[in-house]
Amino acid sequence: MKKYLLILVVTFLLFSCKTKQELIWEENFEGTSLNNNFWNFELGDGCPKLCGWGNNEKQIYTKNNHTLKNGFLTITAKLEDSIYTSTRITTKNKIEFQYGKIEVRAKLPLGKGLWPAFWMLGSNIDEVKWPLCGEIDILEYVGREPENIFTTVHTQDSYGNSKNTRKAKIQGIEKGFHIYTVNWTPNKIDFLIDNRLFYTYKPKNKTVETWPFNQPFYIIVNLAIGGNFGGNDIDNTIFPKDFVLDYIRVYKN
Template sequence: MKRINLMILAAGLIVYSACSSDGDDTPNPGSPVEKVVIPTSGATSPNSYPGMSLVWEDDFQGSSLNTSNWSYEIGRGNNGWGNNELQYYRRENTSLQDGHLIITAKKENFEGAAYTSSRLVTMNKQDFRYGRIDIRATMPRGQGLWPALWMLGSNFSEVGWPNCGEIDIMEMIGGNGRENTVHGTVHWDNNGSRAQFGGEKRISTGTLADQFHVYSIVWDATSIKWLINDEQYHEIDTTPAGLDEFRRKFFFIFNVAVGGDWPGSPNTTTTFPQHMIVDYVRVFQTNP
């Protein structure tokens, strides 16, 4: 992950950041043994939008992760990646199957941790400023699971967090009836203090683990809007000078945490392995 990690639970809002990459970009030498059942239903999104062009996508074809796009972040981080998370992030928990990225969370003892998972970043490889981002994915389920599809400012290594800014495109907290709710949040520095602004959307039926949903942001110089299945549920006005973080480039982070201050720990109702399955990520930008 990156080089700093904090978790602050204040006024009922979560703030967290990232840690440093291991710099090992060789193809994944191992993957989950089991054949993962991939849902066949759910929302989709178009391949184009009026007035916009597709500038980057990864549809996870082939047999191994494209390391021109992604790096693995390895280990337990500081204080469980700043959030008291319980997993050890490994390369081996990432696999590709039938054109899908699969991040698998397992209950297994490894390097002092009771669980393993994966965390992937596009830092120093793919970053973007503005556009529409669509990610089609299905979530894991169970108490203590914490999947996230998010972004950090590309100047993270120079200015640190939260000064770099953070855009959480999608977070879900497993267990206790929470698996039907998507959270979209931004975090930034406000005159030396951490600030955050988030919204959420509860889907009408089922959970985010039952089938595919499309998690999106529409981001420009004045605002960020969050959508699920093309329905907007949250927006922030980024025109104030103090939100200048969100007028710069950001890179992607995909991960599944186990435990932590927000979801709590797994319990006897939690079954493993659990999977976050990503069909594609697409970035569209306005035509010049």
């Protein structure tokens, strides 16, 4: 019996060593301000180049709608004097990755009109534009569809109302923190929620139109209000509302 238990322990340890992924970057939101070596602010309403941020969104992004406290980043959507405000940050030109396991631990806000997201864009977006650069939506949630999480890939082949998506109904997803993950390899992209596989994108024919995912991507975090996806039937009685992030981690796969 002892010999059998020893074999089991050794096998487990060997398996753990082989499957453990190397952490290559993390953001734990320590301190009281965002790390300028990691993050950029995107400000305003997107005009004149991309008014409404390309989706007819209602908010103006500022540097004043977020706080860092006790290791949490809190983005707060507000309504003041008939103006919606929020925050959007990116790691463009600072922290970019090609392949890996990217995860965020976050707590969603509840309310009609809210549209929190954790997503990625191809680093060549300025050269080839969207959607040819590619987009990976690790987490999208819209308050008008409670308990539903969207995971989506946008490419030149299918974008906007992309066919490469899954909407997953998860009872009570707005309660507490949950982990949203992509495992991105040269062959496929797996989307997971709380370590459970929900969707896999794996085109049979990888072309520039179907697989722009052989290049570095950067991370975006934002809380939008209204718009084509968030919905324009915004409940103005809900504000202020918070989108809270505990950490972001990227592992080599």
